Amino acid sequence: MKTELVTCPSCSKEVSPRLWHENIRANISKRKTLHLCPLCGETMYTSGGGLSGFGKLLAFIFVIPVIIAFIGKHISSIFEYIGFSRNVSELIAVCLMLFVLIKYLSAKYPSFNRALIKVKNLFGDK
Numbered sequence: 657m658k659t660e661l662v663t664c665p666s667c668s669k670e671v672s673p674r675l676w677h678e679n680i681r682a683n684i685s686k687r688k689t690l691h692l693c694p695l696c697g698e699t700m701y702t703s704g705g706g707l708s709g710f711g712k713l714l715a716f717i718f719v720i721p722v723i724i725a726f727i728g729k730h731i732s733s734i735f736e737y738i739g740f741s742r743n744v745s746e747l748i749a750v751c752l753m754l755f756v757l758i759k760y761l762s763a764k765y766p767s768f769n770r771a772l773i774k775v776k777n778l779f780g781d782k
């Protein structure tokens with residue numbers, strides 16, 4: 657078997673890297689592989705790592721609502737400060753965030769925009 661030789665940045669010898677797999681059972685993050693020099697044991701480079709698809713989904717489910725709640729609280733407190741009641745302020749905050757979300761989605765995904773226009777036509781926007 658032909659192995660690829662890499663110049664070790666530590667001892668500058670041509671070596672075939674030893675692989676060391678980290679977090680093999682990881683679900684949230686991708687498996688990270690360390691490429692070690694067999695002569696001096698130095699980590700020459702790493703590959704893999706980062707969030708897996710499942711990890712990204714978890715982040716989306718748990719982090720996004722927290723961010724929305726955080727921003728929403730601030731927006732509603734502004735309207736409360738102006739003089740609206742708490743309920744009205746929260747309603748305005750939710751409407752504003754929905755409006756921004758819809759604007760963002762329709763700008764990013766043309767198919768979402770087309771679906772939006774269909775819904776508009778359904779309610780007879782004449």
Ligand SMILES: [Zn+2]
Pocket residue numbers: 664665666667668669693694695696697698
């Ligand atoms: Zn080395």
